Amino acid sequence: MNTFGNIFKISIFGESHGNGIGIVVDGCPAGINISANDFTEDLARRKAGKKGTTPRKEDDLPELLSGVFNGKTTGAPIAILFRNNNTKSKDYSQLFDHPRPGHADFVARLKYGGYNDFTGGGHFSGRITLGLVAAGVIAKKMLAPMKFEANILEAGGMTDIDKAIEIAQEKKDSIGGIVECKITNIPVGLGEPFFGSVESAISSAVFSIPAVKGIEFGAGFKVAKMSGTENNDNIIDSKGTTETNNAGGINGGITNGNDIVFRIAVKPTPSVSLPQETFNIKDGKVEPLEIVGRHDLCIALRVPPVLEAAAAIALADLSLIAQSVKRVF
Numbered sequence: 001m002n003t004f005g006n007i008f009k010i011s012i013f014g015e016s017h018g019n020g021i022g023i024v025v026d027g028c029p030a031g032i033n034i035s036a037n038d039f040t041e042d043l044a045r046r047k048a049g050k051k052g053t054t055p056r057k058e059d060d061l062p063e064l065l066s067g068v069f070n071g072k073t074t075g076a077p078i079a080i081l082f083r084n085n086n087t088k089s090k091d092y093s094q095l096f097d098h099p100r101p102g103h104a105d106f107v108a109r110l111k112y113g114g115y116n117d118f119t120g121g122g123h124f125s126g127r128i129t130l131g132l133v134a135a136g137v138i139a140k141k142m143l144a145p146m147k148f149e150a151n152i153l154e155a156g157g158m159t160d161i162d163k164a165i166e167i168a169q170e171k172k173d174s175i176g177g178i179v180e181c182k183i184t185n186i187p188v189g190l191g192e193p194f195f196g197s198v199e200s201a202i203s204s205a206v207f208s209i210p211a212v213k214g215i216e217f218g219a220g221f222k223v224a225k226m227s228g229t230e231n232n233d234n235i236i237d238s239k240g241t242t243e244t245n246n247a248g249g250i251n252g253g254i255t256n257g258n259d260i261v262f263r264i265a266v267k268p269t270p271s272v273s274l275p276q277e278t279f280n281i282k283d284g285k286v287e288p289l290e291i292v293g294r295h296d297l298c299i300a301l302r303v304p305p306v307l308e309a310a311a312a313i314a315l316a317d318l319s320l321i322a323q324s325v326k327r328v329f
Contacts, residue, residue, distance in 0.1 A: 007320040010135045016120030016127045022081040023131030030075035032141050034068050039137050045305040046133050052165040052297045080134045097282035098289050102270035126210045129306045136309020139316035150181040150304035174268040177300025181307050183260040190255040190318045197253025205310040211299050214265035218248025271295035
């Protein structure tokens with residue numbers, strides 16, 4: 001539901017236009033240095049304001065409610081709250097009866113019997129990823145010296161991101177994108193076979209990011225066209241270093257010591273300026289829907305820090321699982 005992890009557990013809460021959103025992190029070891037300033041860089045990278053993103057601007061200041069004392073984690077659950085201060089809920093009043101195509105408006109209304117907060121997308125809004133980024137900051141600290149770096153590779157099918165944004169603005173339409181994440185300084189041995197594989201854990205966390213529709217590791221779908229000798233990564237030393245990295249740093253669901261590399265496909269933002277023909281529940285017929293409000297033209301632009309966080313959360317959990325196994329023996 002809203003909780004992820006086995007030992008390093010996160011529980012996400014809040015709605016886009018509610019009083020606030022946040023995250024509860026449980027299972028974090030005691031003694032890790034944490035302050036509000038540690039969150040600044042990644043939260044700033046996720047913020048709106050750049051060309052192609054929503055004009056909605058929030059302070060996004062983390063309030064550390066528990067689990068941190070004298071600048072260090074205590075071992076107790078860490079609760080982090082972000083207040084919502086810049087909401088315009090009236091922009092979404094029509095969407096309860098006239099749901100946006102491509103969005104969760106329709107399924108949320110039916111699943112929760114109309115009791116869900118639909119303003120701003122409610123609990124299904126991309127704004128909820130703020131909590132993921134906060135948890136990711138903690139996870140990254142736990143995993144040092146591992147390093148996480150995600151970048152957008154293309155938007156709207158183009159590698160010239162600025163040009164793609166300009167074309168989308170002219171068309172008054174939204175576009176998707178591809179984002180790649182690389183994780184370095186990885187030890188050998190994280191992950192478990194089958195259901196506890198590194199791919200499984202990362203993918204599960206990554207698909208919690210709204211708008212993610214696909215993922216591939218290493219050479220990804222290209223391996224289907226390769227021969228075995230082309231796809232195999234030749235090992236060249238006792239550390240497990242390989243000549244190529246078609247496996248994306250993972251064999252048998254377990255890290256092999258090479259960089260973990262994966263890419264995700266991010267769909268276009270459902271909210272667009274152009275009118276769309278879609279079903280009106282109240283009127284019982286298909287009618288034109290014109291969406292107002294503040295929306296991202298390309299949500300993929302803000303995904304990189306969220307993607308890093310999701311991967312870090314998954315690996316933090318796998319790292320603690322590996323430590324617990326070692327303690328047993």
